[in-house]
Amino acid sequence: MAKRARSQEAKEEKAGAILDMAAEMFATKEFERIKMSEIAKALGISNGILFVYFKTKEMLFFQLLMREYARRLENMEQRIEKADIGNYDLFKKLVLEEMAVIIEDSDMYIRLVSIRGAILEKNIDLEVMIESKQWFYNRFKEVALIIYERCKVFKPDEIMEIFLVQESILVGCKLCSSLPKDVLNIIDKYQMEGFKFAFKDNALKTMSYYLDGMHQHD
Amino acid sequence: MAKRARSQEAKEEKAGAILDMAAEMFATKEFERIKMSEIAKALGISNGILFVYFKTKEMLFFQLLMREYARRLENMEQRIEKADIGNYDLFKKLVLEEMAVIIEDSDMYIRLVSIRGAILEKNIDLEVMIESKQWFYNRFKEVALIIYERCKVFKPDEIMEIFLVQESILVGCKLCSSLPKDVLNIIDKYQMEGFKFAFKDNALKTMSYYLDGMHQHD
Incomplete structure (x- = not known):
C-alpha cells in the first residue's frame, strides 16, 4: 500500500x-x-x-486548463473567505477584482479557454473528459454555493452563469483587442480612437455593465 | 475614360x-x-x-470581412430608417434583433472577426490597411451619428463602443459555447446543465444586460 x-x-x-x-x-x-x-x-x-x-497534445493542454480552473476556484474561495460580500456592490467588487487579476496574470488561462471547445475537447478520451468535467462541475457548484450563502443576491445557478459569461467576455475582448502594432500605429496616426479597444478596460467595463444589468433584472 | x-x-x-x-x-x-x-x-x-x-490569403479574407462590415452597416442603416428608435427600449430592441440575425445568418462574419486581429491584420499591406480602416471608421461613425440623431440616449462614441463590445460578446460566446457533440452528450448524461452554454441565448442575454447596465450608468 x-x-x-x-x-x-x-x-x-x-x-x-x-x-x-x-x-x-x-x-x-x-x-x-x-x-x-x-x-x-x-x-x-x-x-x-x-x-x-x-495520450494527446490536446489532452495535455486540457489538463493544464483543468489545473488552472482548480487554482482559480481555490483563489476565489480564499478571497471570499476573507472578503465581505454581503451585498451586490461588494460581490461585484470581488468579481471585477478577480477579473483584473486574471487579465494581468493569467494570459495562459485566457488563451487556453479560447481553444477549449474548438480544439482541446475535440481530441480527448471520453473517460478523462467525463471525470474532469464532473470534478470541475461539482467544485464549481460548491464555490457558487459558498458565494450564495455569503451573498444572497444571486442564486447558485446564476452565479455559475456569471462566471461562464465572464469567460466569454475575457475571450471575446482579448481576441477583438489583439491588434498588431502596425494597426495601433495607424489608429493613432489617423485619429481613429473609436477603434482602440483596450483589453483590460473594456473587459472590466463590459463585465461591470453586464452585472449591473443582471442585478437590475433580478 | x-x-x-x-x-x-x-x-x-x-x-x-x-x-x-x-x-x-x-x-x-x-x-x-x-x-x-x-x-x-x-x-x-x-x-x-x-x-x-x-497579395496574401490574409489580405483576401480581410477584404472579405470588410465587405461583411459594409453590408452590416448598410443593413443597419436601412433598419434604422424604417424603425422607431426614439427611446432606449426601442434602440435596445433594434440592437438585439440585429444581433439575432447575425447569429442566425452570419456565422462567417463571426468567424472572420475572431481571426481579424490575431491572424488577418498581421499580414496585410499597410496601404490597404490604412485605406480600409479609414473607410470603415468614417462609415461606422456616420451610422453612429444617424443612430444618435434618431435616438438621443447614447452619444456617437458610446454607440461605436456598444458595437465593438457586441463584436466581443459574439466572438467570446461563440468560442465558449462551441462544444463538441461528445461533450454535449456528457453534459446531458451527467446532468451538468450549468455547463450548457447556448450561443444565441447567452450572447443575446449578455448583450441585453450589458446595454441595461450601460444605460443605467449614463
Whole structure:
C-alpha cells in the first residue's frame, strides 16, 4: 500500500512537471506550434513516456486548463473567505477584482479557454473528459454555493452563469483587442480612437455593465 | 475614360467573384486549411492572377470581412430608417434583433472577426490597411451619428463602443459555447446543465444586460 501510494505520488509529480513544461512553452508559442516531442525532449524523457501520461497534445493542454480552473476556484474561495460580500456592490467588487487579476496574470488561462471547445475537447478520451468535467462541475457548484450563502443576491445557478459569461467576455475582448502594432500605429496616426479597444478596460467595463444589468433584472 | 471605367468595373467584378469563392470555401473549411491555389483553381484562374488581386490569403479574407462590415452597416442603416428608435427600449430592441440575425445568418462574419486581429491584420499591406480602416471608421461613425440623431440616449462614441463590445460578446460566446457533440452528450448524461452554454441565448442575454447596465450608468 505504501509503495503504491509512493508510486502514485511520483506519477502525479511527473504529470505536474510535464504540465509545468507545457505551460512554459505555451507562454511564448502558440498551441499549434508546440510539439509533443519538444516537450519530451525538454524534460529529458522519451516520447513513449510522455504519451503514457498524456495520450494527446490536446489532452495535455486540457489538463493544464483543468489545473488552472482548480487554482482559480481555490483563489476565489480564499478571497471570499476573507472578503465581505454581503451585498451586490461588494460581490461585484470581488468579481471585477478577480477579473483584473486574471487579465494581468493569467494570459495562459485566457488563451487556453479560447481553444477549449474548438480544439482541446475535440481530441480527448471520453473517460478523462467525463471525470474532469464532473470534478470541475461539482467544485464549481460548491464555490457558487459558498458565494450564495455569503451573498444572497444571486442564486447558485446564476452565479455559475456569471462566471461562464465572464469567460466569454475575457475571450471575446482579448481576441477583438489583439491588434498588431502596425494597426495601433495607424489608429493613432489617423485619429481613429473609436477603434482602440483596450483589453483590460473594456473587459472590466463590459463585465461591470453586464452585472449591473443582471442585478437590475433580478 | 469609358474604357478605363469598364476595366475598373471588370476588376471589381473579378475581385467580387474571388471574395465569393473564398466565402464559399470558408463556410466548410477553416482559414488555416484553405489554400490560395485552391481558390484560383476553383475559379479557373492562375495563381498569378489571383495574387494580382489579393497579395496574401490574409489580405483576401480581410477584404472579405470588410465587405461583411459594409453590408452590416448598410443593413443597419436601412433598419434604422424604417424603425422607431426614439427611446432606449426601442434602440435596445433594434440592437438585439440585429444581433439575432447575425447569429442566425452570419456565422462567417463571426468567424472572420475572431481571426481579424490575431491572424488577418498581421499580414496585410499597410496601404490597404490604412485605406480600409479609414473607410470603415468614417462609415461606422456616420451610422453612429444617424443612430444618435434618431435616438438621443447614447452619444456617437458610446454607440461605436456598444458595437465593438457586441463584436466581443459574439466572438467570446461563440468560442465558449462551441462544444463538441461528445461533450454535449456528457453534459446531458451527467446532468451538468450549468455547463450548457447556448450561443444565441447567452450572447443575446449578455448583450441585453450589458446595454441595461450601460444605460443605467449614463
